[in-house]
Amino acid sequence: MLKEEIWIEKYRPKRLDDIVGQDEVIKRLKSYVQSRNLPHLLFSGPPGVGKTAAAISVARELFGEAWANNFTELNASDERGIDVVRNKIKNFARTAPLGEAEFKIIFLDEADALTSDAQSALRRTMEKYTSSCRFILSCNYSSKIIEPIQSRCAVYRFKPISSAAVEERVRYIAKTEGVNLTDDGMEAIRYVAAGDMRRAINALQAAAMLDKTVDMDAIYKTTATAKPEEVVELIKLSLEGNFMKARAKLDYLLIEQGLSGEDIIGQIYRAMLDMTVPDRLKVDLIDRIGEVDFRMAEGANERIQLEALIAHFILCGANKK
Incomplete structure (x- = not known):
């Protein structure tokens, strides 16, 4: 029996070296970790290419085992109005980091969902608390982030994951989970994923729940995709x-x-x-x-x-x- 576990979480990268298909971005992020200094960062790119994993991996490698104490994440499921910026974000940013950490990290996932008023309030908070806090913002469309925030951040654009990188990771997961993935099934996953690693892994798991042998027909049926x-x-x-x-x-x-x-x-x-x-x-x-x-x-x-x-x-x- 397959374990009832979401594979996208089970195989989420824990270190920067585990993130595939973003070599140039990861190289720059690793230099920040080595210098133990970090500017405000803005990650933009399509879904499922490693933006959230990169933000969490940076915190893990900077702060070690105590990373969760100096890292907080807000995503689109949270309220994104101006009150959240003025209260929740500001209160976290103004407190001193715990342990030996030089600063805290606030990660705003899907920051393009922030209202314009909230973004305007955020830019002042980013300036005021730079000594104790760094911001990492991720979005699908950087054009939806106001220019004053973009100018305060180092902008990194994540590209879709290459087919070769998707295949390598999916075959590794299939082997680890004891799934027989056929060649035409792998071709179907590459087509369905279209550069989105999250979609590729979820497609593999959905098909594997029906049969331990995953072929092209199983992938297209479970992902609502036409051949x-x-x-x-x-x-x-x-x-x-x-x-x-x-x-x-x-x-x-x-x-x-x-x-x-x-x-x-x-x-x-x-x-x-x-x-x-x-x-x-x-x-x-x-x-x-x-x-x-x-x-x-x-x-x-x-x-x-x-x-x-x-x-x-x-x-x-x-x-x-």
């Missing part, structure tokens, strides 16, 4: 002008596989980038994909929008002929 070839077939049917067959394939993805419109539009975009169609046609199609994606994000009916996208593909295919 890439099915999405390519949908696009080709549309460009060939076969509306009814393309619509039937769309029905299969939406109804039988239970995918959302956002899932399908994202996979159509990924498939379009790899297809061998004339550049001018590809530009036109991607432009319409972006328009449909925006409309669905604004609340438009996803079924109507996806069928309209198929119709546009058919018209573009007819014009090409």
Whole structure:
């Protein structure tokens, strides 16, 4: 029996050296640890690439066993208004560090969820308590962090994890947990993950809960992802002008596989980038994909929008002929 444990927590990096795919960033962070000095830091990048793990690892290596006493974390599940900055954050920042630590660390995960008023209050706190506290902020989009805070931080941009790094880590976990991961299953995990290590590990565990042998079908079923070839077939049917067959394939993805419109539009975009169609046609199609994606994000009916996208593909295919 597999242990009922979340693997993403079980295999979370505990040291900077354990973080994969971010060599340049980790090299700079290790230099801060060696000098035992730290500026305010801002980590930006997509989900699942090691931002939180890097922040916690820095605290662990700086403070040793007593790291939890000099480290506090606030994330998007906490209240993020100005009162939290003025009270909770300020009170922690103004107290002296415990033990032999030179300063404390406050980690604000998903800092782009902070209101503009809270960010304005935070910038003064960051200046005032620099002698006793350092701030590490992480976000998906650094553009949502106000400029005064960005100018007070050393900004590090985390990139998506490479397919090779994802494969190495996933195969290690599969071997450790006694899971038989097939080659096509690994290929499916790489596709599903798209550079997100957290998604890759969760996909492996979800599939492994059903069977100790994890293959391509198990990965796609447990992650609500269409097979890439099915999405390519949908696009080709549309460009060939076969509306009814393309619509039937769309029905299969939406109804039988239970995918959302956002899932399908994202996979159509990924498939379009790899297809061998004339550049001018590809530009036109991607432009319409972006328009449909925006409309669905604004609340438009996803079924109507996806069928309209198929119709546009058919018209573009007819014009090409």
